[in-house]
Amino acid sequence: MPMKYDLVIIGAGPAGMGAAIIAASHGASVALVDENPVPGGKLRGQVYKEPKANWWIGQEIARNMEKEIKQLGVTCFLEREVWAIYPKWKIMLNNGEQLESDYVVLATGAIEKPIPIPGWTTPGVMAIGAAQVMANIHRVKPGNRVAIIGIDALSLTIAYDLKMAGVDVVGIYLPPFNEFSLDKSNPLKMIAYLSSLSHLAPNPILKLLGKLGKQASVQKLGVNYYPPFGMRVWGIPLHLRKAVVQILGDELVEAIKVTTIDRSGELETKQEKRIPVDCVCISGGLYPLVELANVAGCAFVYVEDLGGHIPLYSDEMETTQSGIFVAGNSTGVEGAKVAMAQGELVGAIISNRLGLLKHGTELIKQAKEKVNVARKNAVIKFHPTIESGREKVLHLWNEKAVK
């Protein structure tokens, strides 16, 4: 027998919990499903200092939201994976339970892109997010001597987290060029990208890059004169002229093989060096997790600025399948505050559709504004051009509506 709810939310990250809190506080009966044993999603692993503000400790924020959800009487289905959604709308859980609702929110978040490198299946190699989970949630060091491959907002943040946890981070390196690493292996592209991240890395040269690095000529100079021993951020060498070409070890990771990259970006194989480590973290970037939208028959669009393929959605966050809404990173990769605000917006919109709001239009307008403010003030931007990505989606939606 299916269990009926006004709203079923899939994913109990900041977006899903935000939606649940708003809808339940307006009186909707809400079911919240997550495959993890604890709500919070990727929020739970986050620890970073906000400029001119306090530390953002994701676990504490998640715990407070969990308390609110319980007080509001949201029914949580934890340790259950949603494997299918049938019209209109039946939500199938992997333990055989079945939920039913006119409204569904897909708040399934984002996942990491792997970058295969010779030796990457050896125990001791993990995705950078796994290191974050180990160190910040479980308080276990992913390794004693760790090398990080891939330069991005996430790897820089987590390098700092590892340092705080007492881990010896031997360096942040580029991946070698292959069909998965693409731009991430290109020093020029990485300098351009780093200049958009300079506020995260307290290093005077990087700060300067942040100011000047938007010009192509400066980027080229930056690569030419980038110190071969790397630049230090929080005492961790950040290498733009070195790539990890192989991870060594049979049963366990023992070392990395590092090659210098010449000024044109080619590997200099004569310059190989072996550096002993017991753990390697690979950071390939994030992409929205959207399989369920596909299962439900939603139309998709490809928007590079948002992290790849996403379900097309309206300015009310509804997909092309009526009743199916999206919120959070499954609509594009951004920080937790934006995800939370998007969830709250969807919670308000669905409450309004359910006829639970007196001043619906006003509340929805405020919620939309909150998303914009969160986006504008975001500390961590995974895609520097996120705003134009959001506009593109609305444009595509309107085009579709005209057709």
Added chain:
Amino acid sequence: MRINKHPILGKLDRKEICITYNGSDYQAYEGETIAAALLANHIRVLRYSEKGKKPRGIYCGIGHCYECRVTVDDERSVRACVTVVQDKMKIRSQGMYANEI
């Protein structure tokens, strides 16, 4: 491997329990995942691949890649990175024998 003191997250204060991995006893903390408990005990190899019998450990750490499959109290292919330890839980690695799938 435990981070007992942390400048921002404070002191680690959790209840100890006991788990078994491949027949040996290990200490674990209530609320942590199997993968975290084993790593804290310096164990990284969780299984051997079906083809080639190569060692495998965690990769994504968030339940997506299925690299961390272990057998828990006779249930096969449980994800170590999203499954929380229970006192006296019996965990075994997979793929150790030639005839095992």
